[in-house]
Amino acid sequence: MAMKPLRPKKQFRWSIAMRDEPDAPAKSELFLKSSNQFRRALRRMINQSGTAPNGEVKSVSRQALSASAGIAASTLNKLLVSDEKAKEEPPNPTLEVICKLAAALNVSPGLLLLTEDDWKKLGSSVATYMALERADNFREFVSDTVLSNEYSGVASDVARDAQQIAQMCGFGSRATEAARTNIAATSQVLSFRGLNPEHRPLLMVICAIFALSATPPRTSPESNPS
Template sequence: MTSLAVSTHGTEIRKKAQKGLSANLLRAMQVAGSRDDGKPKKLSQQLLSDTSGVARSTISKYLTQESEANPDLETLCRLAATLNISPALLLMTEDDWLHLAHGLVTVAQTLNNEQFDSIARELGQASQRNPLNRADAVLKMAEHIGVKQRHEFEVETPTQRKVKQGILTTAALPMHPKFQDGIYAQLLPLCIVMGARIIDQGDQA
């Protein structure tokens, strides 16, 4: 893929993220305010601005999806902190939410069967705490939940490489020192469904 193609498709991803930010910010503001009796109410742009320190004109740009509305990390975190929401959730696109929903359904259908338990035990081994070491178990889980057959990953077409990459990179992200045994395995089907798609629709064959 040429640098121009990468730039073009990166722009498309940014546009989707901007649209997601606009929609998520607007929805969050609908219930982020509080009345005197404690019931929720709409949070005004001015109050969000006063509380977050982000200019009202800037917030307005985000809500109207203006092309120059491209928040830096500090601005995004200020808005997220004011709304008491993860910055990552503010950037979720409609497709992200759809895949999240599908992933949760998959999790519910996958848990508590013998093959899942076997893969979970494999993931629970100390050596599997390294994302590279647990990659094979991740692909086994992908086959188990019906996302991809193992032999499809061996074909290694550009599309298959992208899907495989998305699965492995998304599955590498969840980590917390307080994760109890088995928690990662329960998150894994969700990660696989979220990762098994082409984010950048570039030169795929």
């Protein structure tokens, strides 16, 4: 019986398409500033957060801080990397880690994230408020509104009053629609209803300055060719 000839095996060629992995999205400038501020503030605070037996201030060890905060020592070390390493991989702690470290250091979590620009805005706000206090129209306005014990604190009223105070700060030329919106939104970050009435005017000035600094500058219209 004749045998059928064997059929040659088919040869398969597998081609693997090598695709470049997509680049990681670039970190925003605000994130990089906040990350650097957090890292540097944490390093400075560690150097002044311990107490020597004689009562003098000294540094606290990383081991002691990580134990007090309830986080792993390796996590703390990643947050305290050098400037060079931070450029490659900026620290990005979770909100929980920030709060734990803040509690261990007896500070508000927000203070660890305020950038140098933020501190400048706070200083400018205080100086502006001190100048406004000498103006009759400002004193009359806040006396009739935010200083009142019956102040409603309703969102629309707070937004309106913050915008009015921004005008008194001398920012009228920058009162674009975007600026007014930013002032209204920023004034909602905190509840003015439960605040000490004497603190409300200053806090509204702070809201106005922070909002205006985050508002894109007004673009000048292009001149029409004659």
